[in-house]
Amino acid sequence: MTLTCQQLLQKHTQEWQEATVHPFLVQCKLGTIQQNQFNTWLVQDYLFVVDFTRMVGRILANAPSQHFDVILGGLVALKDELNWFKEKAALQKLDLDTQKQLTCSEYCDYMNSLAAMPYPVQATAFWAIELAYNQGWQLPGVMPEPYTEFADRWGNPGFTNYVKLLEQQADQGLQTASESIQHQAEEAFLKVARLEKDFWQMAFNAA
Numbered sequence: 001m002t003l004t005c006q007q008l009l010q011k012h013t014q015e016w017q018e019a020t021v022h023p024f025l026v027q028c029k030l031g032t033i034q035q036n037q038f039n040t041w042l043v044q045d046y047l048f049v050v051d052f053t054r055m056v057g058r059i060l061a062n063a064p065s066q067h068f069d070v071i072l073g074g075l076v077a078l079k080d081e082l083n084w085f086k087e088k089a090a091l092q093k094l095d096l097d098t099q100k101q102l103t104c105s106e107y108c109d110y111m112n113s114l115a116a117m118p119y120p121v122q123a124t125a126f127w128a129i130e131l132a133y134n135q136g137w138q139l140p141g142v143m144p145e146p147y148t149e150f151a152d153r154w155g156n157p158g159f160t161n162y163v164k165l166l167e168q169q170a171d172q173g174l175q176t177a178s179e180s181i182q183h184q185a186e187e188a189f190l191k192v193a194r195l196e197k198d199f200w201q202m203a204f205n206a207a
């Protein structure tokens with residue numbers, strides 16, 4: 001039996017719900033999130049995306065060449081995203097040269113540790129990380145200013161489509177993977193879900 005991304009979502013609905021539905025996002029939607037909470041998220045997510053970009057670069061190096069198109073598209077989007085984060089931080093006079101909080105640090109360490117894992121595990125984690133933000137920012141519905149563009153960055157239809165392509169690539173990798181590798185992919189999915197939940201809570205705690 002081969003594992004698929006959809007099976008992971010069906011098997012672990014509770015964990016995935018906790019990864020993608022959080023008071024932080026609800027309060028962005030309501031416009032009641034505190035500036036301190038939002039700014040903490042902004043700075044820590046920039047630091048996250050720096051290490052995420054490194055992870056995607058390493059995944060590209062392991063991927064079959066048929067997967068390059070989607071991954072290179074992702075890297076181009078990350079080039080834009082990193083510059084966008086810097087602009088947003090500058091507008092709020094936030095210092096990006098800041099220490100990672102513990103949860104951010106744990107997430108980045110985990111992404112670094114994926115370097116030693118087989119490609120299907122990496123591709124599954126990559127898909128899960130992007131899906132978490134795609135669904136997380138999309139589920140609450142249209143957000144008020146100044147959060148509209150944040151929700152749109154990860155919730156827009158083009159991003160949804162990109163995540164579907166990542167899913168196809170992960171599924172393709174899993175199709176020929178051993179049971180042991182499929183098990184590692186499931187563990188990676190659950191680890192990402194837990195770290196996503198903790199990341200929202202980390203920012204929320206800044207109140």
Ligand SMILES: Cc1ncc(CO)c(N)n1
Nearest residue numbers: 045048049129130133199
């Ligand atoms: C914590 C976190 N997860 C996922 C993404 C999506 O890239 C992000 N920017 N930050």
